[in-house]
Every structure is written in C-alpha cells, then in structure tokens.
Amino acid sequence: MLQGRYTTSDGDDHTVDHRMSQSYEEPKYVTPDGLAQVPRQRLSQQPAEEARALLGTGHDRSGSVHQNRQESMLRFQHGRFTSHSSFQTEDNATTLNGHNTTNATKRGSAQLGDRFFRRGKKKIGVLASLKGIALHSWLNPFVVFIPISWVAHFYNASRHHEGGSFGIPYPLIFLFSLLAVMPLQKFFDYGGEQMSFYVGKDLGDLIVVTLNNAVEATLAVILLIKCEIKLLQATIIGVILLHLLLVPGTAFIVDGARLLHQDLHPHLTQLNHTLLIMGVLSLLLPGAFFSVIDRSDSPTTHGVDDTTRHTFLMMSRGLAVILLVVYISSRFYLHNPPGDEEMEVPMSLRNEEEYLLQSEPALNQWVCIGMLIVALGLMATTAVWLVDSVEVVRLEGNIPEEWFGLILLPFVSFSADGALALGYFVRYVIQALRGKENPPARLARAQAIDLSIQFILFWMPAIVLLGWWMGRPLPLLFDFFEIAILFGSCFLVNYVTQDAKTNWAEGVAMVGFYAMIVLCAWFYRGPKDIVELLKFGVCTHAGGH
Template structure:
C-alpha cells in the first residue's frame, strides 16, 4: 500500500510540477510544487539505485548510491552554472557537504543509536575518509586565501588546475578503495534483501529517474531568483539549506534505513562518501563545465562563511567518526551543529 501511494505521489507531483512550469503559474507555487516533486523523484532514484546495487555488488553499489544520490545536486548545479548563478552554486555545494556530514550522518547515527547502544564500522575506512575530507578543506581554503592577490585570469587558471587535481585525486581514490585495497577497506556485508525489480528494469528505472531529476531540477531553478527576492532570503541560505535538503532526500532515506538495520558502515559510507564526491568531484567538474560553456567561468574560490561552515562540519565529523564507533548522542551533536549553521546562514 505504501509503495502504491509513493508512486502515485511521484506521478502526481511530477505532472503538476510540469503543468506549473509550462503554464507559468505563480513562482512561489512553482517552487513549492517543484520542491515536492524533487523529493519524490529523489526517493525514486534512491529505490532504483538500491535495486541496481543488489546486482552490482557492495563496493560498486556504494559508489552508485553516492553517484546517483548526488545526481539531483549535480544537475541542479549545472543549470545554475548555465544561468550564471555562481554564488548559489557554491552555496548549494556547501550545503550538500555540510548537509551530508551533519544532517544525514547525524540523523542516521541518532536513529541507529536509539535502537542500538553502540554501532561500529571499519576504522581504516574512517581514517582514509578523514584524510580525504581534510584534502577537500585544504583545496577550497588555499585558493580563497591567495585569490585576493591574483587577477581574474590568474584566479581562473588556478581554479582550473585545482579542479583537475581534485578530480584526479578522487578517481585515484576509487582505484585505491575498489581495486588495490578493496579487501582492507571492506565493511560488513550489506543486506540488500530482494531487489525491487529485475536487472534490466532496475537500470531502465535508474535512467528514467535521472531524467526526471533533470526536468524537476530545471523547473525548480527557474523559480529561485524570484522566490529569493520575494521572501528576502539570502542566496547563501537558499543554496546551502533549501536546495541542499531537497537534493539530499535520497541520501537521507538510504542512510537512515541502513543505520536502523545496524549497518552503520553503509550509512557512514553513504553520508561521508557523498560529501567527498561533492567536494572532490562534483565541485571541480562544475568548474570545468563552466569553462566549456564559454562566457565567464566559475572559479573555485568560496566565501569565508562557506569555508567556515565546511571546516566546522569536517572537524566535528572527523572527531566523531575516527574511532569507528557511534552512539545516539554523537548524532545529536552533529544535528545541533547543523541547526546552529542554519540559524546563522538565515540571518546573514
């Protein structure tokens, strides 16, 4: 019954969102309907990803979960880059990183901790994740510090070089974690249960869900500027919290579900792995895409507020995850930090 209601909600929200866009309804109404549609589509994407993961295996399944779970953020960001809304793009990237580290991981640890007194995961994987998170912070911090003494052209060149290095680092991490050191970094077996669909149907639905995300994301982005001005919201808050929460819907459901099944290793991989992919792959790819689009390219220089938020999120996540065990109180701490950042960003 729940499944039927979900698919009914998916179909209805998508159709109404399309009608609102093409019939040019009120921008605020369009924003709300499109946001609801994105949540449903993200849920559909999560189900399709989980089903494909059953056939692909654990490590590849985790990679697919992170990749397609981030499809909403990536596609939304590409449309924002196309419209030249670079500040919103950077804010949404910031929101995705801190949202995954603080809200998704925090909620997962909290929910799992209420059911199980203590949950554990691979300590070596946690250590490598911490190092990669620090690399992400360094790669964003250094350009921001030195950009003040550079010309626009030099800043663009620096952004291109840093972006290429980060993409290379991420691809080599995939080689390291999935090939050369696969056994050392493996965690407990993830029980996927029975797949929702056959292999071919799962792949077809994964492609369909990604296409639906592309459409709903474009409709949502088209309303952002008007809604932001109408309600007096800053681009930082809209990008870092509203868009990030909507785009992280798939990760929320998947990570919390795994934690509730006492699969904290999987939940941590979904939350932290997703943040790493945003920082080391999605962000630099968007910089490279902006160069290919022509016009004024996007640089990789983030604001002081964004760097502070990412740095704080990485610091507390590293502190909590480095021992390879979690409890409900640690999850609560992560969520409190997220709420503090939300309040500050709203008031900025």
C-alpha cells in the same frame, strides 16, 4: 544443524539454518594481517555468529530462507567481498608473498560478470520488474506531481510571453516541483540498491552515492548555466554541509537511540578522513592566496581586475584536475588495493553482503538501468522548473542570498529523505506500541558522508571544467565564512568517526552544529570584494552574479 539470526541494514530480522555438508573439510583462513594461516575449529563447535560468516544462505523472493548447496566463505579482499564455493586448504590458502594479484583480478572480473548476468540463476522477468517499480515505495503516488509541475510551468511561461499576468503563483509551482522531485529521488535510491545485487556491495555503494548526488549536481549545473556564480558557490558548500552534518547526524540519532554505539567500516573511515581534509584544503588555498595578494595598485574599487580574475580561474582549473585524479585514484584503490591482505570488517557488514549474494533482486538489471535513465531525464527537467520558481520565491520573500544557497536549496535535495525518515519514524512508533519492534541495526548509516566526499572531490571540479567548456567561468575562490564552517564541519565529522563507532549523542552534536550554521548564515551577506571578482564578462552580460 545450526540456527542463528542476523539483521540486514534495513532492520529486517532473518532466521538462518545451516546444514553441514558430508564432504566438509577443515577450513583455513588468512588472518587480517595476511601473514598467518590458522585452522578453524570444526563447524559443529563454532558459535552461530561465526558460522554465519562462513556459510552462505539464500533468500527466495518471499523472504523465506533456503539452504545453499555449497558452503561459501565471505572475505573482504581487493576492496570487495568475494565468495568461494569451497574453503581453502593449506596448499592453496592465500598468503601475502607469492600470490598472483593479476589472477585474482581476473577471477574478480569473471565473478562480477557472472553476477551481473546472473549465470546459473533464475532471471527476473520484465513484468515482475515493472510491478516491483510500481510498488517499491509509498512515495510513488507523488509522481502525479511531475506532469502537474510541468503544466503549471508552461502555463505561466505562455502567459508571460503573451504579456498577461501570471496565472499560477510561483510558490505553488515550487511546491509542485518539490513534490515531483521526491519520488524521483526514491527511484535513484531503489535503483542503486537493486544494482547492488548485480555488481556487489562496493560498486553498488558507488552507484547509490552517485545517483543520490544527481539532484544536487543538476541544480548546480542549472545555476552555472544561469551564471548565478555566487549562489552556485553557496549551494556547493551547503550541499556538503548537509551531507556532512544533518543527514548522518539524524541517522546516528534515530538508529543509535537503542544501542550503546554503532559500527562504521574502519578501512573506509580512515580513507574518508584523508579525502575530506584534502577537499577542504583545496578550497583553503585560493582563499589564503587572495587574502595576501597586493591589490593596492588595482584601478577598481575593490582591488580586483581582469588579471586577478584570470589568475584565480587558471588556478581553479588546475585544482579541479588534481581533485578528480585524487578521487578516481581512491575509487581504484578501494576496488582493487595492492597486496593481498584480507581486511577485518564488522559482522553486520558481512551479513549485508551475504544477503546480496544469496537473495533474489526484485528488478531485472536492464529494466533497472532503463528506469534510472528515465528518472534522470525527468528529474533534470523538473529541477529547471524548481530553480525558476524558487528564485521568484526568494525575491518575494526577501530571503538573504547566502542563506538561500547555503541552507534552502540544498535542503530541497533532502526532501525525499526527510519524508521517508518521517514515514519510518511513524511506522516505528506504531510498531513499538504494538510490541513488534525490529532489532536495531549495528551498522551505522554513514553513506551521506560519502556523498559529501564525492561532491567536493568529483562533482565540484567536474562543474568547474564544465563551466570552462561552456564559457561559464567558475573559480574555486570561496569567502572565509564558507571555508570556516566547512573546515569546522570536517573537523567535527572526522573527530566523531575516528574510532569507527558512533552513538546518538554524537549525532545530536552534529545536528546542533548544523543548527548553529543555519542561524549565523541568516545574518551573513558576503564580502563585496569576492563578489566583484566573480563578475566575469560573459556572466555579467548574461545577467548573473
């Protein structure tokens, strides 16, 4: 019997007992280049770390470990981890030449269906799922602020309709709405993590990233409806900066304080570099075009007329379509890449997928989907009250509009993560004082970078096309200050992650650059010529700018 330990991404430490099957055969595996088939040593001769990568273990719902009946091998192939009930022999080992990728895709689809419907496994009950939802986070009691924020909003709206004075101060409504959004954000995180048990890590990560962007996307749509175009543009840049610099930088500092370095997935990191640069360059092109066009013949003060507005609007819609094609293509590539190479991945990432394969989820898949739909509806409505109240707070506090969009509005979406980070920090300090520290996680938490990539390549162009459909023009013409800080952030993030390793000092650099942007943005007022170009007729009549 082999005994080993591994650490999941949440820092929990698990002991694993591996028992050999009497029918064990000497396995074959494909090297990372996909060209060689090398026999492994016998299991009894392998270190515990390699055995953990080859043998499947299971976790019951109480967290104890039970023996898996069959050996399973985890491989990262076709953009996802796959599990095989027995090891491959020399006759059926996968090779780069002659492999039927269509059959592999069909097998992957069948495995996904079996996993989603949990065929051959215990079903999770509805009552157990509801109990899991109720107890999953210490932020759950904050749901009482959802009805409180709604009542406060409608009370002020009724007083305004009757011509009376406002009964509840808007800063208080803003606070209620902010506290109401926090548990809803945690529901998205929890629901995405639970869906990973049913769809696997790669699709699960995509669900988590999409749900984590739901608050920011909702705020952007609300600003679009209100025709606050310049504020919307600043918020888009601010959301990307927040997820590029502050969130991963903070995670690198906290998680990497006890390690020399942490690992990133090298394959995903290289693709992220390309996608991030692609998104930033798509914003650089309209700005460069605007700086060189001849506006001397324009009859308006700032050299902007309806013809110029129409030109940039058509250009922006074309760029939006291209960005969507690039992002969707990248998702297909990650899920089902061409060829048959098996990519090398960090052991900590393999352990995480092994944990998803063998552990029991806390929620039924259908209850989880229903929870996400309800949370999305509540969050969308509460976000409307939040934006209404925060606009009054901005005007009463004389906060610069550019700083308001770049820093404050995006930071609202970070409120739940910030509260959780503070709670985990307090818990860690208490555990450290009691001498019960969890071992540090080797896998760096860089999911926020994926949030930025999805927002700039998917949500931003989707909002442009949504504005086209709604009659709310949104050109992708950003001013040079916004483009410069975004380009600098992209350069810093790509430089930090180029070796697929991070440390706490690099996290400090990322947070420091974000602090520089916060300082400079406070004194920035924005160029008048671009503000003038954003004044389309429909939004001018709607009162936006």
